[in-house]
Structure formats: C-alpha cells, structure tokens
Amino acid sequence: EDQVTQSPEALRLQEGESSSLNCSYTVSGLRGLFWYRQDPGKGPEFLFTLYSAGEEKEKERLKATLTKKESFLHITAPKPEDSATYLCAVRPGYSTLTFGKGTMLLVSP
C-alpha cells in the first residue's frame, strides 16, 4: 500500500531559525513528489514538483530535495508569513495523488 508520512506534525520556529520538514514515502513507481502550502481555511497552493532522486528546487526561502525514500522541505531564515501547513503528495505510477497529513509550521517574530 502506498504511504506518505510527514514529520513533524507541528513545528514552532523563531523568526530566522532555519529548519527542515520531512516527507517519507513508500510507493511503487514514483512519478512525482509534490509540495503544497495551505493557509487556514484556504485551498492548497502549489510549490514544487520533484521527479527524480537528487533533484532540488528553490523558491525564496524554501528549498525542496528528493531522495529515493524521502523529501525534505528546507526553510531558511523563516519569517512569520511562512506560517502555514505544508502538504506533501506523491504520484504512484500513473495513479492519482496520495497526500500526507501535513506539517503545521508556526514562525514567531
């Protein structure tokens, strides 16, 4: 069975305190790993897609990396506006997306 596990469930950081969120997966035939940001009461906002181990993508203070078993979302010098729930999803084969439960990030000033 395809599984996606995100850790930690919640993370509290001080402004400027860099950290990483983890998304570990067990799927057969990965055809994409996706990161989304979701603000409370809103729909998820697409951030990144990673397709192969070793791939990296960056956007402002966020950097996503991928290995054969997991992906990390690195947040460098976060600001309060980075506070949100970050969702990870995988595409097993040619199937639809399987989502993790998310990591709730709170950045305090």
Added chain:
Amino acid sequence: DGGITQSPKYLFRKEGQNVTLSCEQNLNHDAMYWYRQDPGQGLRLIYYSQIVNDFQKGDIAEGYSVSREKKESFPLTVTSAQKNPTAFYLCASRSGQGSALTYEQYFGPGTRLTVT
C-alpha cells in the same frame, strides 16, 4: 485572471438533504478533482474526471455523485447517504497538455460544508 472558483465558501444543510457544491475553472484544464479534508487527515480523493462526460470514483466515493457536462465545470453532490458529510471540500484541476510527467494540480479556495 485564470483560476478555480468554488461556491459558496460556507454551506449549511440539515441532515437528510442533498447539497451540490460548485466548481468552475477557466484554466482550460482537462482534468478535475474533488477532495475532502478533515482535521488531522490528508486530502482524500472523492471523484475525478479526465475528460468531459467521463469520471471515476476515488477512494471515498460512497454517498457522493458528480457530473462533467462541460470542460469548465465539475459539480459535486453530497447526498443524504453520506454518513459524515461535514468537512472542507476542495476542487482541483490539472492540465492534460504538455509532458506526460507533468501532474501539478491546482486547487480552488474550498467550500466548508456543515450538516446538522
């Protein structure tokens, strides 16, 4: 501006009533999806459609129905058979054009349904 709209933002219904949630997109995307989000759980797929007049059940289709008569529209009906309908419902779409590897889904703002 291109995007996905869902209406209404909040919806209240009495138990036993059917209710239809609207989803419209002007991105010219081929595929559309309906997800349900509950606290502490990941997004769960209800139904999806890859072309007009065709749709497939997702992981939790029981108690729901959909139609896809137009490319732009994919309404979801929550029937009285759905045992726990109170949830946050999200519609998404995806382009069917370009690389076969491309699979980014773009989400609407969501509809929060409360059934009492």
